[in-house]
Amino acid sequence: MRVSFLALCAALIFASDLVAQEPAGLYQEFGYCLVCHGAQGQGNSAIAAPALVGIEPWYLLEQMARYQSGERQEAITGQEMSAVAREVSNESSQRLPAFTSLLDGNYPQTTQIGDAGAGQVHYQTYCAACHGLNAEGNAALLSPGLARLSDWYQTSAFEQYRTGERGLHSSNASALQMRAVFLALPPEFNVADVVAYIRTLSTIEEE
Amino acid sequence: MTQQGGEGFTRRNLMQYAGALAGSAAVYSIAGALGAVPSFANAQPLQLDASRRPCKVLILGAGMAGLISAYELEKAGYEVQIVEASHRIGGRSLTLRHGDLIDEIGNKRYCQFDNDPGLYFNAGPARIPSEHSNILGYCKELGVQLEPFINSNRAAWMQFDNFNNGQRMRQQQFVAESRGFISEIVSKGVSNGWLDQPLNNLDKDRLQEFLSRFGDLSADGQYLGSNRSGYASGGLLTPGIIKPKVPFEELLASDFWRLGMNFGEAAPMASVMQAVGGMDTIVRTLAEKVRGTITLNAPVVSVKTVSDGVTVTWREGGGLRTETADYCLNSIPGQLLSGIDNNFPDEFVAKIKARRRGKLSKVGLQMSSRFWEEEGVYGGISWTGADITQIMYPSGGFGSPKGVLVGAYIFSPVLNDQFMAMTSEERIQMALTQGEKLHPGYSKYFESGASVAWYRMNHMLGCTATEIDDSTATSLRQPRGNHYLIGDQVAHHSGWQESAVLTAHEALNSIQAREAAR
Numbered sequence: 076m077r078v079s080f081l082a083l084c085a086a087l088i089f090a091s092d093l094v095a096q097e098p099a100g101l102y103q104e105f106g107y108c109l110v111c112h113g114a115q116g117q118g119n120s121a122i123a124a125p126a127l128v129g130i131e132p133w134y135l136l137e138q139m140a141r142y143q144s145g146e147r148q149e150a151i152t153g154q155e156m157s158a159v160a161r162e163v164s165n166e167s168s169q170r171l172p173a174f175t176s177l178l179d180g181n182y183p184q185t186t187q188i189g190d191a192g193a194g195q196v197h198y199q200t201y202c203a204a205c206h207g208l209n210a211e212g213n214a215a216l217l218s219p220g221l222a223r224l225s226d227w228y229q230t231s232a233f234e235q236y237r238t239g240e241r242g243l244h245s246s247n248a249s250a251l252q253m254r255a256v257f258l259a260l261p262p263e264f265n266v267a268d269v270v271a272y273i274r275t276l277s278t279i280e281e282e
Numbered sequence: 283m284t285q286q287g288g289e290g291f292t293r294r295n296l297m298q299y300a301g302a303l304a305g306s307a308a309v310y311s312i313a314g315a316l317g318a319v320p321s322f323a324n325a326q327p328l329q330l331d332a333s334r335r336p337c338k339v340l341i342l343g344a345g346m347a348g349l350i351s352a353y354e355l356e357k358a359g360y361e362v363q364i365v366e367a368s369h370r371i372g373g374r375s376l377t378l379r380h381g382d383l384i385d386e387i388g389n390k391r392y393c394q395f396d397n398d399p400g401l402y403f404n405a406g407p408a409r410i411p412s413e414h415s416n417i418l419g420y421c422k423e424l425g426v427q428l429e430p431f432i433n434s435n436r437a438a439w440m441q442f443d444n445f446n447n448g449q450r451m452r453q454q455q456f457v458a459e460s461r462g463f464i465s466e467i468v469s470k471g472v473s474n475g476w477l478d479q480p481l482n483n484l485d486k487d488r489l490q491e492f493l494s495r496f497g498d499l500s501a502d503g504q505y506l507g508s509n510r511s512g513y514a515s516g517g518l519l520t521p522g523i524i525k526p527k528v529p530f531e532e533l534l535a536s537d538f539w540r541l542g543m544n545f546g547e548a549a550p551m552a553s554v555m556q557a558v559g560g561m562d563t564i565v566r567t568l569a570e571k572v573r574g575t576i577t578l579n580a581p582v583v584s585v586k587t588v589s590d591g592v593t594v595t596w597r598e599g600g601g602l603r604t605e606t607a608d609y610c611l612n613s614i615p616g617q618l619l620s621g622i623d624n625n626f627p628d629e630f631v632a633k634i635k636a637r638r639r640g641k642l643s644k645v646g647l648q649m650s651s652r653f654w655e656e657e658g659v660y661g662g663i664s665w666t667g668a669d670i671t672q673i674m675y676p677s678g679g680f681g682s683p684k685g686v687l688v689g690a691y692i693f694s695p696v697l698n699d700q701f702m703a704m705t706s707e708e709r710i711q712m713a714l715t716q717g718e719k720l721h722p723g724y725s726k727y728f729e730s731g732a733s734v735a736w737y738r739m740n741h742m743l744g745c746t747a748t749e750i751d752d753s754t755a756t757s758l759r760q761p762r763g764n765h766y767l768i769g770d771q772v773a774h775h776s777g778w779q780e781s782a783v784l785t786a787h788e789a790l791n792s793i794q795a796r797e798a799a800r
Binding site for chain 1: 388582583584597617622741743
């Protein structure tokens with residue numbers, strides 16, 4: 076019964092040239108991700124969900140673990156993510172990178188104004204040592220790539236490090252360090268300018 | 283119509299007063315209440331003629347707005363196709379029964395109520411006001427049976443920690459005591475001449491008589507307690523014993539009067555109904571009538587307006603399906619639509635993103651006994667200062683062995699945030715612990731619970747739209763190309779099924795005008 080039902084589905088699907096194939100299993104398993112993070116992983120600023128397109132596998136798994144443990148619970152959105160992460164088994168998590176590699180959402184549009192030229196100096200002076208000259212990230216230092224991130228998300232992350240919503244948990248040395256660096260930045264460090272510069276480093280096409 | 287002279291509250295004066303307070307919408311609704319214009323005359327009635335060409339409409343979302351649209355379009359000969367992201371039809375018109383999936387992100391559960399059609403929980407809309415003529419009209423047309431929803435029951439309880447030593451009191455007693463106090467004060471003021479200036483056109487004798495009836499005062503204008511509070515004892519075989527008076531400062535200290543005391547008197551609440559057997563009977567019946575395909579588990583990934591049509595792509599059966607239709611009626615919640623590939627104008631996207639997700643939560647509790655009916659509470663709502671805010675009793679099935687209560691209905695955004703942070707079990711436990719104050723021994727009747735936090739329900743992530751002004755809502759209802767946003771989220775007053783229906787009608791009237799002009 077089960078077999079014939081599947082065969083029927085397959086027949087229906089292949090009979091229509093309107094249907095393009097996607098690896099159904101992964102989309103079924105991780106469909107929840109795309110409700111919030113954009114239907115193609117492009118992110119959704121309306122609900123503060125960052126893009127998943129281009130996310131580094133090591134960072135994805137590391138952050139999932141931090142959401143699962145409840146370490147990351149910043150704001151209401153962090154609590155939502157934590158609740159969802161706890162329903163994903165460790166075994167299932169291992170398939171996440173394969174899933175996010177399928178996502179084909181466009182690079183999010185620029186939503187903020189900043190002076191990329193002015194931001195370049197500050198980025199290279201204060202950020203590049205950990206996050207890379209091209210904002211490509213550094214797994215060895217647990218520093219995520221930044222070039223793939225939406226501008227609004229980078230700005231909100233800076234704000235969370237400033238307020239201590241992030242970077243106060245003793246078990247996360249790299250986040251503690253990020254907050255310490257951010258608080259030690261000189262007054263002329265302008266977040267909007269640095270974010271504008273980081274966006275120029277993106278290798279993903281903006282629509 | 284003749285206008286009365288003098289400074290009294292003529293009909294026109296009342297309307298001007300309301301207008302100064304609340305703008306023209308208030309003038310309009312009061313005019314409606316006074317019989318000057320029919321209620322909802324500001325909404326154009328649906329006028330959809332038979333389609334003059336083969337015309338296909340794609341409908342995104344199988345909630346009330348989408349289903350009504352499909353139903354009406356098919357009646358007029360249009361071809362419709364409905365695409366629904368979740369595993370079920372109905373959207374927020376969700377009635378939970380035995381075995382139903384509660385698809386909350388991060389908290390997926392199944393409803394464990396007994397397998398009994400009488401044991402259901404309206405997790406979304408629960409009442410249909412008598413003035414919501416469109417939704418009531420559809421119930422009649424579809425043969426959906428209605429029954430009264432007991433929205434206000436003075437025999438139900440109120441309990442606030444800073445009142446009556448935290449002990450519960452019948453609402454009727456609180457109301458009678460309040461009215462007695464107010465009437466007595468005003469009566470004294472009239473007798474002593476303190477209130478002459480504002481009342482100089484009134485017949486003082488009639489006013490005193492009115493106050494006496496309003497507050498149940500004694501012949502000499504004193505409030506001495508009332509049988510409206512319910513008798514302390516007796517009343518049938520033996521004379522009823524009046525309950526002792528409650529000092530007004532105590533009544534004032536409780537917060538019952540802030541919301542609960544007059545809740546059932548607000549504009550749409552005075553007379554309300556529910557669908558027999560569960561509110562989802564309406565959407566289920568509609569879905570049965572729709573002949574076009576309703577595809578479930580089909581999240582949309584792209585909506586693009588094209589020349590004289592709209593192209594939509596969605597996930598279906600392990601693939602992506604793309605269809606182009608002449609029109610698209612879209613009820614995808616704005617907070618999720620902004621995460622879907624589109625070619626909408628920037629101003630439109632900005633308006634979608636500016637609105638905020640509403641937060642409302644409910645808990646349903648299956649109880650082994652209808653103990654509240656043994657306390658003389660048949661339907662209605664008890665109010666408490668605790669986070670659960672209220673307990674709603676079933677309006678039907680009186681005398682059945684078991685019943686499902688709404689054990690919490692949380693309005694406050696802050697309390698909703700706390701509620702969402704709890705596990706399902708913690709939410710139920712909270713509802714039981716706090717319910718004990720209204721019903722000592724409450725928990726021992728508990729059998730099974732279900733919680734719904736609309737802010738986290740999959741494919742919705744919110745209920746009602748907030749922080750959206752009228753001009754934004756009106757603009758969002760205007761078509762962009764052949765694409766229309768529908769649903770209560772783009773109405774002035776979101777959260778009512780009637781609003782959803784009216785947005786659908788407005789879109790269909792627009793399509794009618796465009797088709798007629800072709």
